[in-house]
Amino acid sequence: MTTMAFGHALYTATAQAMEADARIFAYGQGINDPGGYWGSTAGMAERFTEARCFDVPLSEEALIGMGVGAALLGQHPLYVALRIDFLLLAMNQIINHAAKWVDASGHRCAVPLTIRCIIGKEWGQSAQHSGAYHAMFSQVPGLQVVMPSNPSDAAGLLLTSLQSRVPTIFVEAKPLYEMSGEVALPVRPLLLGQAHVTRWGNDITFIAVSYMVEFAESVADRLEEHGVSAEVLDLRTLAPLDETAIIESVRRTGRVAVFDPGWQRFGLAAEVSRIITMNIPGSLSTPLISAGQKWEHTPGGCFREHSHYPLEGDVVRAVLRQGETIWA
Numbered sequence: 001m002t003t004m005a006f007g008h009a010l011y012t013a014t015a016q017a018m019e020a021d022a023r024i025f026a027y028g029q030g031i032n033d034p035g036g037y038w039g040s041t042a043g044m045a046e047r048f049t050e051a052r053c054f055d056v057p058l059s060e061e062a063l064i065g066m067g068v069g070a071a072l073l074g075q076h077p078l079y080v081a082l083r084i085d086f087l088l089l090a091m092n093q094i095i096n097h098a099a100k101w102v103d104a105s106g107h108r109c110a111v112p113l114t115i116r117c118i119i120g121k122e123w124g125q126s127a128q129h130s131g132a133y134h135a136m137f138s139q140v141p142g143l144q145v146v147m148p149s150n151p152s153d154a155a156g157l158l159l160t161s162l163q164s165r166v167p168t169i170f171v172e173a174k175p176l177y178e179m180s181g182e183v184a185l186p187v188r189p190l191l192l193g194q195a196h197v198t199r200w201g202n203d204i205t206f207i208a209v210s211y212m213v214e215f216a217e218s219v220a221d222r223l224e225e226h227g228v229s230a231e232v233l234d235l236r237t238l239a240p241l242d243e244t245a246i247i248e249s250v251r252r253t254g255r256v257a258v259f260d261p262g263w264q265r266f267g268l269a270a271e272v273s274r275i276i277t278m279n280i281p282g283s284l285s286t287p288l289i290s291a292g293q294k295w296e297h298t299p300g301g302c303f304r305e306h307s308h309y310p311l312e313g314d315v316v317r318a319v320l321r322q323g324e325t326i327w328a
Helices: 006-020 044-048 060-072 084-098 134-138 151-163 174-178 212-224 243-253 268-279 302-308 312-327
Strands: 002-005 024-028 053-055 076-083 114-119 144-146 168-173 180-183 196-199 204-208 230-234 237-239 256-263 289-293
Touching: 002 006, 006 024, 006 044, 006 151, 006 174, 006 180, 024 060, 044 053, 060 076, 060 084, 076 084, 084 114, 084 168, 114 151, 134 144, 134 168, 134 237, 134 256, 134 268, 144 151, 151 168, 151 180, 168 174, 196 212, 204 212, 204 243, 212 230, 212 256, 212 289, 212 312, 230 243, 243 268, 256 268, 256 312, 268 289, 289 312
Parallel strands: 024 053, 024 076, 076 114, 114 168, 144 168, 204 230, 204 256, 256 289
Antiparallel strands: 002 180, 144 237, 196 230
């Protein structure tokens, strides 16, 4: 085990994949800048030459279209797109081409394309650099959507994505780049669609993804002081989604709170509600709690931005208020 920062964990997985498979190449705007996407691509060109790690101009639709074409020709492109907001400029290529090509070809073709992107949070870049569109991509058949919560999972999930033949949206979050953790070397691939219980509990299930896993664990710590035992389930991926893990945990605890990096409407909480209602109706003793962004675009001012995102104290009070008849 080696302790490394989140960005270096991504670099390690990428380098390991590129060493093993000459078909993998990486490209993106500023990919070879000295900072190298917070260390995730720094030195990659020197190690693998600029033929396999090269800078590009800003033209998202053309760049992802190039990646789709290269994938169809047998390569495995890794497009480092930085902010998820700007993938919206290439929705035609992602949805109408990458996601649909397998079905449209009668499963005679594959599109092994991996797209890395980042959700911004609390870095002062307002609405156009802080979008959270993971739920939108998760609704599209034919796409994988991966959302790691820590360096070890990030390395394993990225390695799996780079070995997959399915187009993958690999969603990172800016707060995770401040995290360090132990990573096993060589990196081992993690199965997509397999959630992980990071904390066992009996009274309520916390379903979370990305940086909201750490948030959920902090809420669980505070609830423990009140005698409430919360189980934290890290989904790791939204597509495929581990519905079995959700059902099994909620069936045991009978209560659930959903922690989504995105907006609360039409997001992860809605999908969790659908899964529970269709599979274990009547299993909840109290209404579902949803923690996510307010229904607005991210404000530019630091104080308004802070209150735009869920606050630990608010979630703790919501859980205690709903369960006061149970734990009184």
